[in-house]
Amino acid sequence: MVTAEYSAHHLQVLEGLEAVRKRPGMYIGSTDSRGLMHCLWEIIDNSVDEALGGHGNRIDVVLYRDGSVEVRDQARGIPVDIEPRTGLSGVEVVFTKLHAGGKFGGGSYAASGGLHGVGASVVNALSERLDVEVDRGGKTWAMSFHRGEPGLFADSGEPRPDSPFTPFRDRSELRVVGKAKKGVTGTRIRYWADRQIFTKDASFTSDELVQRVRQTAFLVPGLEIVVRDERGEESVESVYRYDGGISEYVEFLAPDTAITDTWRLTGTGTFTETVPVLQPTGAMIPTDVERECHVDVALRWGTGYETVCRSYVNIIATPKGGTHQQGFEQGLMKVLRTQVEQNARRLKVGNDKLDKDDILAGMSAVLTVRLSEPQFEGQTKEVLGTPAVKQIVASVVTKELAARFSSAKRDDKAQTALLLDKVVSEMKARISARSHKETQRRKNALESSSLPAKLVDCRSNDVNDSELFIVEGDSALGTAKLARNSEYQALLPIRGKILNVQKASVSDMLSNAECASIIQVIGAGSGRSFDIDTARYGKIIMMSDADVDGAHIRTLLLTLFFRYMRPLVEEGRVYAAVPPLHRVVVINPGSKPNETIYTYSEQELHQLLAKLTKSGRKWQEPVQRYKGLGEMDAEQLAVTTMDRAGRTLRRVRVQDAEAAASVFELLMGNEVAPRRDFIVSSSDSLARERIDA
Structure with a gap:
């Protein structure tokens, strides 16, 4: 006991x-x-x-x-x-x-x-x-x-x-x-x-x-x-x-195609700290101690605009940063601002100044510092507080990065030139977006003449109540027009599969008609300039067929939202409609009208039919299998998929989007070898009945 x-x-x-x-x-x-x-x-x-x-x-x-x-x-x-x-x-x-x-x-x-x-x-x-x-x-x-x-x-x-x-x-x-x-x-x-x-x-x-x-x-x-x-x-x-250490880690973390190699910036610095030292007698005596701080940074820039930065102290993650991250950003700012000023004529920057976000856009970095007895804020160690580390890290980053820019090697010259072009283009995009926002008043659906002609808008101006259905194909659009509630449900048809934005550049994405239409209709911009407060709809609902192609289209759309309109996903405003797979008409005896039951998976259908058989009830053969949204009539689509009273929506979360993005990179990205390995290793586990053919 x-x-x-x-x-x-x-x-x-x-x-x-x-x-x-x-x-x-x-x-x-x-x-x-x-x-x-x-x-x-x-x-x-x-x-x-x-x-x-x-x-x-x-x-x-x-x-x-x-x-x-x-x-x-x-x-x-x-x-x-x-x-x-x-x-x-x-x-x-x-x-x-x-x-x-x-x-x-x-x-x-x-x-x-x-x-x-x-x-x-x-x-x-x-x-x-x-x-x-x-x-x-x-x-x-x-x-x-x-x-x-x-x-x-x-x-x-x-x-x-x-x-x-x-x-x-x-x-x-x-x-x-x-x-x-x-x-x-x-x-x-x-x-x-x-x-x-x-x-x-x-x-x-x-x-x-x-x-x-x-x-x-x-x-x-x-x-x-x-x-x-x-x-x-x-x-x-x-x-x-x-x-490979943190250089290999940066390659693992980076979400985009590289424009620079992974650069390694290393160095050390010393500082003096007064700390209470425990004596053999048990007394605590303040003593000046000289500390050594080792700095090791791996970083690279890519074509995207996302920033991935991980910081560590003695291999303990500091997700909320601290003095080492402040020093890192200070060193980056100092070197790149100096380089842009020295190349101002070639880069055509005028009097504009680089912002921190311009430099961090597209950067993937791992920052590690190693020192004895670091000062953290709280036992959870999420923020480094040792003040002297800031200047040591800034000094190491400034010295090492400046050496890279002054290097005579051909590769270093080419990559630093590309980096300067990138940060300046980010600066110009930021300034342009800000001036556009200041001069353009936001137009609602009735005032706007520039919205795509194919948009079937709703009457309500209440953002919280409105819904935008992104519909696969014109055939489904016709049915959806009759099934929707025009007061608060808008429809935007897309033709088949949109651009794979996982591989495409930002300019390719913006010039793609389908992607541009979606961004234009939502009305909140894209990328770093995305402002969720100006989004025109409270819910964005992807409505595609319940087959392999429909799943592919949802994944493509999800990747577009995750990469260029992520706040929508983070706030839980992106949904997937769940159309039924089967329609079972249960025959009732006598003059009683037949009962219609919808099922959403093969398993659910088999369970329903087994239950009906057990209770001695019959159903019309054959059971209707919906191959696409266009096969439903307006009443069926409204009851099962669009009417708020009876529909089911799947909310897309950030975890879902991250998992989808990583799988999508595997299946649709530039790297062929991992895709081949996946197909070979997974072929045995594929169930043939899952293929809609």
Whole structure:
């Protein structure tokens, strides 16, 4: 039985960890899936810090079916000797004492992601059970904790968090449970998150885990991270290792075709910082310490306008930036403004000044800095606060980028010239869009004479209530005209498949009649100049046939919205209509009128027919299969697809759009080899009945 009493020996320890249990959000941000993942990052980051120090080159992460997770490394192992001030083993200190670890000014870590020394102890406090095993000194040492309190679990078979638990009372015991091979060291931590703390639906997210692990593998060249997920019917294992480092990471992140190579900007700088240093006597004495900051940047520009910038401090992501990102942008601005001024005549810029957005458009970059004891804002480490880093990063970027512009190499000259052309064209587009916005008043549908003739507009001027249906083909348009509510539903027909904007340039997209019509009708611009407040419709609904071609058209449209009108997707204003696949007319006896039932998938049809057969009811044969919207009459289209009372709409989310964009890049992008590999590897899993032929 689990005891509810505190043992006197650990009263102080539990009081410290109780603060974590009472205010978990202060330490992990939240108690949903995000907080659960943050706990896992704390444990993984400790192993990564060891790898950064040159100890171990492999980390295993295992997600078990019972909800527990295990992290294994082959590093030095947590110290098992007695820590003199507390009289506890190193393992117990790390897992029960807040602000205890090897990252406080000692020589254990030159640079690390952990800095507060609370990661492992916080995870322990928020776990129903945590087991740790350490290989060190030829032995395997083990210790278990229940909600932060050390003790013994009486397991019968597999370890379980609800096994009977007995806390240590007089003194703790770090048990020897086996022998380790000579020279073998490492740590294994398995824990079960406490469901008293976390929400019921909190779970480890495979996609988020893979994304973070892949990012770490990019940032630590040579480190191999293995993720095994045993929660499904079959165990799934993925291995991540990248020897190219952040240059390879930039190529992975970049969403467009390159106009420059991936440039690497590296350098170091030093600064002095006054920090309290813990003395052997226990006193904290302010001391001036000289720090070294290593800067490593990989960046490239492409043909698009999206900016992809990832910043890291000691391989910990800082999604909200900080002083290192400010210094990076300052260095970029200084060099490129200087270069544009020096080439003003060739570039025809006049007195106009580059803006930060002009420079960042189309840039993909990974910025990493490495330094001892960085100052973060909060335990979640999303913003770097060390002030001196800003000037060091700015200095490195300025020096290295200026050297690239003054290089005599032919490739460097050609690429820097292309880059200057690009940033200047972005500046001119921004200025042009601003002046156009200032001089042009927004016209509604009745005032506008420039809207496409094929647009069938609605009468309402209420943006929140209005809907634009993008309809596949003129035949469906005729039916849709009769089926719509003309008060608030507008129709725009498109001829077949629009331009594949994944491969096309911005100018090609704007000169394409179908793309231009869609942008013109929505009326909010495109790309960086897109202003969602001026959009003419509250909902944009893609209405295409329920076949392979219809799905392809939806994907093409979705890619257009995602790349050039992304705020529409981010605000949930893009939808896909769901037309039915089948129409089943159920025969009623006597003079009672027949009943019409629509189904939306083959599975739903088979379930309906089985239900009708079981109840002895008959239906008209053959069951009508709609090949396209044009096969429906207006009443059928209205009832099933357009009338708000009975229709179904699928809202497109950003995650959907990102997934579609990546698949679309695979299937329709410029790279042929990945597409060929995909077709070869996936051909066996294709079901012939899914092909609409």
